[in-house]
Amino acid sequence: MNPRIASLPHNAQGRDLIVGDLHGCLDDLLRLLDRLQFDPALDRVLSTGDLVDRGPSSLGCLRLICESWFHAVIGNHEQMLLDAIANPDGQRRMFHHLNGGAWAQQLIDERDTELLQLADMAAALPHILVVGRDGPSRFHLVHAHLLASTEPLRLWRDADIDDGLLGDAPNQADMLIWARALAPDAGFAAMCDDEPSFYPGLSLTYCGHNPVPHPVTVLSHRFLDTGAGYAGNVWIESEDTGVPMHLSLLERRPDGSETLHSACFSPDSAA
Numbered sequence: 001m002n003p004r005i006a007s008l009p010h011n012a013q014g015r016d017l018i019v020g021d022l023h024g025c026l027d028d029l030l031r032l033l034d035r036l037q038f039d040p041a042l043d044r045v046l047s048t049g050d051l052v053d054r055g056p057s058s059l060g061c062l063r064l065i066c067e068s069w070f071h072a073v074i075g076n077h078e079q080m081l082l083d084a085i086a087n088p089d090g091q092r093r094m095f096h097h098l099n100g101g102a103w104a105q106q107l108i109d110e111r112d113t114e115l116l117q118l119a120d121m122a123a124a125l126p127h128i129l130v131v132g133r134d135g136p137s138r139f140h141l142v143h144a145h146l147l148a149s150t151e152p153l154r155l156w157r158d159a160d161i162d163d164g165l166l167g168d169a170p171n172q173a174d175m176l177i178w179a180r181a182l183a184p185d186a187g188f189a190a191m192c193d194d195e196p197s198f199y200p201g202l203s204l205t206y207c208g209h210n211p212v213p214h215p216v217t218v219l220s221h222r223f224l225d226t227g228a229g230y231a232g233n234v235w236i237e238s239e240d241t242g243v244p245m246h247l248s249l250l251e252r253r254p255d256g257s258e259t260l261h262s263a264c265f266s267p268d269s270a271a
Helices: 026-035 058-066 076-086 091-110 113-123 158-162 172-178 183-191
Strands: 005-008 016-019 044-047 070-072 128-131 139-142 147-150 153-155 205-207 216-218 221-223 233-236 239-244 248-252 258-262
Touching: 016 026, 026 058, 058 070, 058 091, 058 113, 076 091, 076 113, 076 172, 091 113, 128 158, 183 216, 183 221, 183 233, 183 239
Parallel strands: 005 128, 016 044, 044 070, 139 205, 205 221
Antiparallel strands: 016 248, 128 139, 147 153, 216 221, 233 239, 248 258
């Protein structure tokens, strides 16, 4: 399947509020939006996906895709939900249930109209969102990585995205929502406060999927999943970072500057 690619113009009037994986933590997001005096007429919320599972309000987070100011890429948890709906008596439903999907089980059994409508909308979400077109104002969102291959490690560049050269291999879309190739490097870069690193020809790309104690940039990927919806601290492989799981949001202004905000205490939060 060819990955779905969508685009948005540069937001020259308001702010882009880029949020990591929500995992049902709707109240945390709404508190942050209230704190930042979010203006839906000017501002946008951009999401790295994984709206559902784990947290207390998966359906509420899924409803956000109906809002004109909310833009998300599809995450692996949305895909697990879609697979469970399509295969209600099979292993994929059990896989979703074991990974935070218990909230959806009765709704799937009832063939709940709202869930099915929202699932149809989730199925149409892009794998890649391109914001802006050229120059420093351009950036992307993807759930996991813009990963082209693992051996050798190769990432998609702006030109590949613009020319639609991501290929139609059966696993290509899956790589965009499931990849963990950069996860160890991102985790240890966050723990060591490494300087940002960039991949030639690839604009800044906001992503989630792989939890880090605080946002960090590795090979042009800005990791924003800081564990919302999970209990305890963020772990990097076998190491406890001591940083509680939380929701992170980056306030990106028209000039490209950004401020980090958190829904709970984090030592690296600018809120």
